[in-house]
Amino acid sequence: MDPAQALADLAEISSQIEVAVLFDDDGAVVGSTVDDADTARALVRGALGLLEGAGSFRSEGGRVTQLEAATSEGSVFVVRGDGRGIVATTGPQPTVGLVFYDLKSCLRGAGKEPEPEKPKRRRRAPAAENEAGSDEA
């Protein structure tokens, strides 16, 4: 599934999410529900700032996989997967578990390799059938 399709599915299934932006580990925008590219880039910069700030609070150096910043105006969610991340905003007091689940599904969908084509079944060679027919006659 391509990132645009994954984001379209996310927007369809999650009414709580206002905007969402998919990004690479290097901060490049991969896909977005926002039309304006500058806005999408600014959201990714904010998300990377949150991840970096959150990671610095731990002396043992654990990797931050997801975070939620909840304010009275709304919440910011950031989820990081293998090589990609997603940032999304919601209104105040969202259903946290559901939003995280939807964001992870979107991230998985956007990163999934296309499924290989099923091998086609070989048809029996017509020559063998003819031979069988001639034996009977």
Add this chain to the structure above:
Amino acid sequence: MKRRALALAGFATGALAGTVLYRRSAGRRRDRVDIYFDDGSMVSFVEGSPEADRLLPVARDVLATARR
């Protein structure tokens, strides 16, 4: 009789005011940041802590940018 009615009204008013105050304080949620790590651990920082006060302004900027 009048005294008893006044006492009853006073008690009812006090109970109502107490209920409203309790619900208001319980319903107010503080701004916070929940962080999840790859080892399965999670930490939560509420507004007023140095960690939250560093991250919450960034989150508010993100929200403002998203709603521009």
